[in-house]
Amino acid sequence: MTLRLAFMGTPEFAAASLAEIAAAGHDVARVYTQPPRRRGRGQAEQKTPVHVLAEQFGIPVETPERFRDADVIANFQALDLDAAIVVAYGQILTQEALDAPRLGCLNLHASLLPRWRGAAPIQRAIMAGDERTGVQIMQMEAGLDTGPILLSETVAIHPNDTAGKLHDRLMAVGAQMWPRALAALERGSLEAVAQSDDGATYAKKITSEEARIDWSKPAGEVSDHIRGLSPFPGAWFELATEKGKVRVKVLFAEPERGDGEPGEVLDDGLLVACGRGAVRLTRLQREGKAAMDADDFLRGNAVSKGVVL
Template identity: 70%
Template sequence: MSLRVVFMGTPDFAARSLAEIAASGHQVVHVYSQPPRRRGRGQSEQKTPVHQLAEVLGIPVSTPQSFRSQEVIDHLASLEADVAAVVAYGQILPQAALDAPRYGCLNLHASLLPRWRGAAPIQRAIMAGDTLTGVQIQQMEAGLDTGPILLSETVPIEANDTASTLHDRLMETGALMWSRTLSALSRGSLEPVPQSAEGVTYARKISSDEARIDWSRSASELSCHVRGLSPFPGAWFQLAGEKGPVRVKLLMAEAVDGSGDPGRVLDEDLTIACGEGALRLVRLQREGKGAMMAEDFLRGTPVAVGAELD
């Protein structure tokens, strides 16, 4: 049976799910996405990836500032949807919105709940050194990612994964779960599984200060820190320059043997002493410049052996 689906989402991660649902034979009757934002050097107004795809597919789009408005709730109810599929929408839905579709709202979340509830589960999983994560579709409740699990897929975190590479694998795995979920929903064969009360962690948003590299940490911890923040927002440190400190993003690094004062440059290959072990810097991006490999970075920005990074 074909379902009437409302889709709510914003970034590329969500757009892939919208494409899959639209191709699965269900009727996507309306899309909600975040309002257009001014971006780039010209500060031109840009629609979200979900908004752009919905227009290509010919699906009506709404971009409310908030779902707290009764007018917005009434509009959602008027769509007479069977279900809402929610993927990285970026807004908290009140209970009235959760109750509006016939079967409620289902959310695709990029972790194995209850671990990493919240805004940044992909980054947090890598930063914490996790070796396994996954994608789950849950029945939404008023609490933050607290609802029962309807479908789950596990995904290994590889030793060289960055937030970007893991994001893409989880995006594809999650998108392909929608067809099975919606088909099972239409047959009445979904079996909700309550989340465990143990092992709850929260994936809070990444702050700029938190992204700064603390060289007193171990090299293995910093390797995870760097990969989890690559490419955005990017782990960073400061390098002394002629006109003052220069901010540098570190996009890839590997833990190696070495010792010295934390932050000290140990050799000409940009190996930096850490609290335990050392970190060889592999890919960097100087503020205002493009990303480059360490050898290319050093041609334009020499770093002396013995220098101290901040």
């Protein structure tokens, strides 16, 4: 027996789940994703990763600007679905939409709820110095990531993990959970465990100003901040040049011993003092340039001992 499903998702993280669900033989009647957007230097219109993959599978795709519009909801209800699968879709579903599938809507979330509800759970977990996170499938309800948990996998956060590395690991683990979850859903054997609000934290979107490196924090926190924002949007500082200040992203840094004024460069190898200890900047990206290792960066950018960033 197979389930009749709709899939709702947008980025690469969601495309991996769609691939696993389709491979398991379920009837994906419709894919919903964000509309194509103009991107890049040429401003060419680009379809989302989920859109591209759905077309490869031959699945009809819908790209509504507003899923809450009455005609969109009516068409969704008419699909006569067993369930809807939601992975990083980027739109809020109304209660009317949540109630349309016979078995409701299931969502994949990249944290161990109720910790890090919201938009940026992978980045926030690393930035906060968490030692573990996970991927969970929940039954969706009107609240933000508040629904009961149906399936869960825990994933360790390693000291050298960036948000990019952790994203890829969680993407793979999460995608592989769907065949098990949907098989259990068919059998009626998925056990829902209610969330508590105790210890709930919220993973709000990262702002550009928040991404700026605060050298007054301890070296471990500065390193976590950098790793949690690498490769995107990138933790940054300003570097003074002959043509004025330029923004430089730091994509990786390692805590080391060192003492000086916060932001002071302590040697000729990009060791930077923090509020306590120091960090060695090992991979950087100047605004408008490619990412490079520290040695290559220093060949084209003078950052000498004693400079305060």
